[in-house]
Amino acid sequence: MSKVVVTLVLSIVLVLFVSPFVLVIINVFKPMSDITANPLSLVGKHGFTFDNFIEAMEKMRFWTVAANSTIITVSATVLTVLVSAMAAYVIVRNPRWKAGAILFSLMIASMVIPFQVLMVPLVSVYGGMFHVLNDRLTLILMHVGFSVSLATFMFHGAIRTNIPMELEEAAEIDGCSKWGTFWKVVFPLLKPTIATVTIIDAMAFWNDYLLPSLVLGRKELYTIPIATQAFYGTYSTDIGLIMAALLLAMLPILILYVFLQRFIVEGVTAGAVKG
The missing domain is CATH 1.10.3720.10 (MetI-like)
Known part of the structure; x- marks a missing residue:
């Protein structure tokens, strides 16, 4: 039982630590309008774009x-x-x-x-x-x-x-x-x-x-x-x-x-x- 609790707690901590990085990954390929509309979606309405990287550089x-x-x-x-x-x-x-x-x-x-x-x-x-x-x-x-x-x-x-x-x-x-x-x-x-x-x-x-x-x-x-x-x-x-x-x-x-x-x-x- 203790191992199950430890595994559950560690899994929750892992999700908390990794989630900001995942949000960056899935939103960096979206235009600003798609990020604002639905930041949790994997793909925005306008699809993938590399414009953020080009303009940022x-x-x-x-x-x-x-x-x-x-x-x-x-x-x-x-x-x-x-x-x-x-x-x-x-x-x-x-x-x-x-x-x-x-x-x-x-x-x-x-x-x-x-x-x-x-x-x-x-x-x-x-x-x-x-x-x-x-x-x-x-x-x-x-x-x-x-x-x-x-x-x-x-x-x-x-x-x-x-x-x-x-x-x-x-x-x-x-x-x-x-x-x-x-x-x-x-x-x-x-x-x-x-x-x-x-x-x-x-x-x-x-x-x-x-x-x-x-x-x-x-x-x-x-x-x-x-x-x-x-x-x-x-x-x-x-x-x-x-x-x-x-x-x-x-x-x-x-x-x-x-x-x-x-x-x-x-x-x-x-x-x-x-x-």
């Missing part, structure tokens, strides 16, 4: 904003993975290094600070004093700075738990340097954690609206989340165009998740048990 300059989002997301994610993995390795393999322990503690402490607290100082300092806003590189480095603490924490647990010192000692006996040992022995063994960090950060960077809206003021630098605001009018909103834009924005990160999802559970639990 033209209005938001999709290829330009998609290129901006790709450059920013890929660069920030790669830098976050590399910097965090190297920082965690140095901290784990030098337990007596007090500066490393203090740095790691500060990283953990910084994770509880909400971004909203830093918004005004961020714009004031980097925009008013240094004049470095409206630049992709600035946004990339800010993304890395805000995400490196969590990523270092995850790599720290994975290295400490799953990578034995004997492997590194064997590599050193064979003449491998510390630098070579990290890249040839340690880093390849961190694949599950790398995949997990990549998914978490890539989704965050790709979907982020608040930070890019503060840093990027020129239209040619807009990312996809900022560009979708073009469909929200003061007096009217075309729901079909919004759905098409959101679906276009979601597909790349969804494809990335499908390819890397098998590593996520393994990566999240990699540092959960202390060895």
